[in-house]
Amino acid sequence: MTLNFAVLALLDGIAYASLLFLVAVGLTLIFGVLGILNIAHGSLYAIGAYVAATLGQWLVANGYNPWLTFPALFAGATIVGIVLGGLLERLLLQRIYAKDEILQLLVTFAVFMILENLQRMIWGVQPYFMSTPLNLLGNVSFFGINYTAYQVLFLPAAAIVVLFALRHFLRHTSMGAQILAVTEDREAATSIGINATRVYFMTFVIGACFAALGGALATPTTSLVTGMGANMIVLSFAVAATAGLGQIEGAAISALMIGIARAFAVYLSPELEVIMPYLIMVLVLLIKPNGLFGKVTARKI
């Protein structure tokens, strides 16, 4: 089984990596642009999941066509991203862009705590789940091993779409350019007519949507429990840092590295599974202190 176990591990790794990427990419985006390491990203992820699940369960319970749960996932994510993300940015983050980044970080941490608590108050502590989409897509099998099509086909596809869409947005649209400009120097950007406030808002909402989307797409594969956000956020931190900040493609690659390494660990030495992401991060940063694709900062003197 030596050869095909490698293939299996690869498949598992890719499936896992896709989800990881979907979550981490939003984080990377927000950091790359707003320079804020958004810890609340974790709660957005969790809440996205809960909302999607609730929506899906409701659809199923009221006898709608189960295939509707797919759009429900995306709908849930978008709602959370726009409403919650939007509110956060407008009411809170906007006041702190000028402040020291440590303060910004802490604000998001505070938000994280608040949302964790609210989330418990709203959805309680019983594990939630909504696996309809997973069941609908059924299984595919390799070497006589069953995989859920949702995990090995749908998720990777979604990840790839997101990757290229985002790439295009940042590289080839005016909005993308404005985003990059504002990040570097708000005043200078304003002085050439860029509406920094709007750019920040947009970016944060987009990032938030991705966080929520990650959660929503994770819903069918897992049970939603309190504290799921906390676990995910560290992982996506690891991905973001390994990638180099604001590096969309980097995030994809490091997600793959981590996902696959983790899978192999499960096969070869399960004890390493948990620390794999961190080992990888340390190794990468050892060789490239600014992450895989991290840029050296502009000339100073």
Add this chain to the structure above:
Amino acid sequence: ADKPAELKIGITTYSSGSASVFGVPARHAAEILAEEINAKGGVNGVPLKLYFIDEGAGLETLMTEYRRLVEDEGVEVTFASISSGVCNKMAPLAEDLEVVNFMWDCGTQRILEDDKYDYVFRTQANATPEVLAPLAYLLKANPDFKTIAVVNQDYAWGRDSWEIFSNALKIQRPDVKVVAELFPAFGAADFSTEVSRLQALKPDVILSTSWGGDLDTFVRQAKQRGLFETSKFVLPLAESSLQRLGDDLPEGVIVGARGDHYFLHPEMRDKEKFKTFNEKFKARTGEYPIYSAAHMVQAFAALEAVYDKAIKANGGEWPTKEQVAEAMVGLEFQGLGRPLVIREDGQAVEAQLVGTTAKRDGYNFKVIDKMELYDGKDLMAPVGENSLKWIAKFKPDFLSKVPSTSFSHK
């Protein structure tokens, strides 16, 4: 001592964090019981007052609150706790503060085996019988298995339970090969890799002592990918997930309940107390009680029993905490299951219920069939003996011969 205005009870339980799947139902149970008792005038005329502490809030808070309750609020008895880690801490603290403490739900057998306590008691079994019973059941139900794999949460319970299980298995069935020992992170959201590997290994038996969201996720992913068709599952804590998992938990899975806890307990289901509690609980939470609720009921049963006993012993006078502590030893009490008794090491002897899942009309989730009820004492290390050492002395056919009474779903 003279009667207090109210009998204050401090209860540590999870209201945040993943373990609140046990904590919250238990808390509901506690509140139901307190109401009941107070409705009939309290314990020997003294009404109960409950104080809850969230185990999820971290040890500092837990300790501060605990001390405050005992030293400032004047709490007389404490129930601590769900997590073995917290038990480890609270036991010595209770001993220090000289307050009677019931370990009402935590599993680890070490505490009372390693140290001697005057004020710390456990009103339920410990990990040893809770893990040996399912093994005994497995050995009897389908003896001819050659390979086994374990998927446990990566924390003390997951490790300890496997240590007990595997040690016993080694002696009972030296021929059985352990093909994989997987310990995914506590609270892991995804087990697909584990599932793939298990599919590749095709072990005859898959054991998992996981609980809560972890267990649910694992079962769903395994079910979806047809792992249940190729392997026999043994899930010693699955009783607490039955209602959540619904049809995602297939038939023919061996499930346990950390004691003889089951809302259709074959010996108790017709008893008045049992029925009324179940109804009240269902009315309050919309669900049937799970084992953590039952453990809470036992703690309260012990509480009432011990005060009656101590008051009698004290000639009708309200007892001092020393007298209460004394009365605990040899105390007999009954919760929702078979009667229990506290041994001189403070450990209760609790029966164990194991069975196999089955689909029956009237329930939109799997019920337990082919039940075996084991008497606690047979599966428990004698007083003063260390569980692992005791297990090491098993005869090869010990477990398959352990007496038990069989029931099937009615």
Add this chain to the structure above:
Amino acid sequence: MSEQSAPRLLLQAEGLKLHFGGIIAADGINLSLYDGEHLAIIGPNGAGKTTFLNICTGYLRPQGGYVRFENREITAHPPRDITRLGIARAFQIPQLFAEQTVLENMLLAASVRERHWNPLRNLHAIPERREMEELLELVGCSDVRDRVASELPEGKRKLADIAIALALKPRVLLMDEPTSGVASADKFDVMETLMNALRKAKVSSVFVEHDMEMVSRYATRVAVWAQGKIQTTGKPDVVLNDPEVIRNVIGG
């Protein structure tokens, strides 16, 4: 000037080469600085003047050639070591400790110089404080002494930057356009006092400058840069009247 009774050779660059992709920033630079000299570097923008200073101070590693200081090889040594050897630098774009006051900027430099590492001694209590205040006076920054560096106007920032370099009591002072951005009404006064101070303290200097008046007044020698090469060197009056230099650098 290198023959009879040659003054000591301080800083020496030999065949420095550095390209950034296609861009030539240094292309075989040979330059020596002798004790007591005040060498002005002029040249069009992007000629490689700053790059030269960056290489001399170890900020950039040349792709070819070497740098010597008092016959000790210092090529691509870390800037801090080179600084400790006695080469201080003032920057084209001022480099200050933005969060601290101008005085604290100075005191920090001084305590590095004097190795004041006693963790219990207050920065403001070091004996060099007076000296630093005088230096600020000298460059005309005593009025912003207690201002947080990030709030200084451009001109003051340049001056503070120079003051920090002076605080290190260097043997050689490298200055990148020391007075650009300093109001013309003041720049001569500043430069005047600065240069006097340098002469008094026997500090040699290299300064990049675009203001030819400055050059002719204060330079003992001028080197003209062009596309990473040294076009000519010589006495100011000669060089500044060289028609080619006038065409490329000074303008009519």
Add this chain to the structure above:
Amino acid sequence: MLKLTNVHASIGNIPILRHITVTVDPAETIALVGRNGAGKTTLLRTIMGFTQSTGEMHFEGRNLRDIVAHKRPELGIGYAPEDRRLFSRFTITENILLPARVAGLDAAETKRRLERIYLVMPELETLGPRPAGSVSGGQGKMVALGRAMMLATKLLLLDEPFQGLAPVLAHRYAEALGKLREIDPTLAIIITESNPHLLKSFAARTITVERGQIDSDLMTERMEA
């Protein structure tokens, strides 16, 4: 067309400008001079809306108070900051074109303005593809100037544009800027500069800022006149 009356400005609650009253007519070139810290930069930043300020500010009859900072460039105001502030993630050309992209200018117009810029600073055309993060001090100044010219159809604010430029270039730009008005007759320029020689070549009027106030405001007849 630009009219400031009794403007006070402060940064982070620190009062810096007081009683500033200036009128700038179309096609006028004004030199702001003054010592370091006099408040020249602050004055320009105030016009761009980067300081907290009180008092009247009108541009072509419109009250600047009602126009948020990022809308002011649309009025045809270009600003080249003293400390360059390029966008290092873009190339030099992208830096210059970005304003046009933001304003959504059509290709033709963009091209027109770009040529106007290259007319003043031909070097930028060759530097074009370089990453803005790598340019030298003086090169940076040019890029900043170019970027400002991309938007400046009516008013061009230059903060020490010649600082750090080699004299040849400085002179050439000074003249080129002078020439600009022939192409763009209505363009007004406010320029802070500490080097009077350069100003002589084209500045019509010199305003001296002292201690955050306008000290003198006088017509300086041109050199050649």
Add this chain to the structure above:
Amino acid sequence: MSKEFLTAIPDGAAGTTADGSLPVRQERRGNVLMNKEFLAFIAVAALLAAVPFTFGSSITFIAMCLAKGLAVLGILILLRAGQVSFGHAMYFAIGAYAAAFLSSAFRGIDMMVLVAAAILASGVAGAIVGVFVTRYRGIFFGMINLAFSMVFYSILEKAFHITGGSDGMRIRRPTLLGMELRRAEFDVAIYYVILVFALLSVWLVWRYLRSPMGEALRAVKSNETRLEYVGLSAKSVLLGGYIASAVLCGLGGVFMGMVQGLATPEHAFWTRSSELVFIAVLGGPAHVAGAFGGTVLFEAVRTYAAALLDDSWQLILGVTLILIILWAPGGMVELFRRFTGRNRVKTVTSGEAGR
């Protein structure tokens, strides 16, 4: 010529420097303040020393706050250099486990030995890890630290035969200078030991941050290039601070461990690390006092929030922190300064000034 310069500054600036409404660091506001602060220090010390006689039942709470405060003090040092570590709980755990191992190996070992061991262990660990992590800045610094702590955390969990896994290890009550102590006595004794160490550390850190080395930390944040060019390596400056912070966390850990009688892997978990940072900002990075003020507030809210609204401590804490950051970025320290009408210290960069 200097006079000419003086005439050259606008009243704006001149005036503000004169009336001091401009952010002027208070060190320079002379001994007056130093004395004031010193008096305040003495006063607080005296108050705390009196607690066992006044609010006896709260000593354990305060003791735990002080222990944690020590760790936060360590974080404070790193904040000076503009660095946040999401991994310092590791040193906290190292301190606790050092005590756990020793006390289970030698029963009745002396408290001072445990403390010494913790200092040594965390110091050495800090030095080794520090050499490596001080290469990184900002988020990378934070993440690398996180990585280390998480690896350490998993080792604590995995090596359960040695470390007792997630249940952790008991720390048996040590003797103090040879004396066997019963619980009540022990509580008071350790309270005073912690108090002494806390006061000592506060004083030391307070001096350290004002010393050239401490000021250099701040320079690491604002301009490393210049730091290099005055002849100092940012890396070594940071390393100094890092080791100091590690030791403080280790101290906090060993004390917390002894008070709780337990060392658990949870002590090393990343949320713990960020909790420390959280508290540091809550209290206010500008002043050492903030570390302890913040901790008391944090623990108090977390403990008594339940009384207000069931299962809501995270909510309440979160809101508190946000309010503080929005209205008083300097944390409690700043609130206090405002309250007592002292000048607020300019907290970090403000938008416009960011040139």
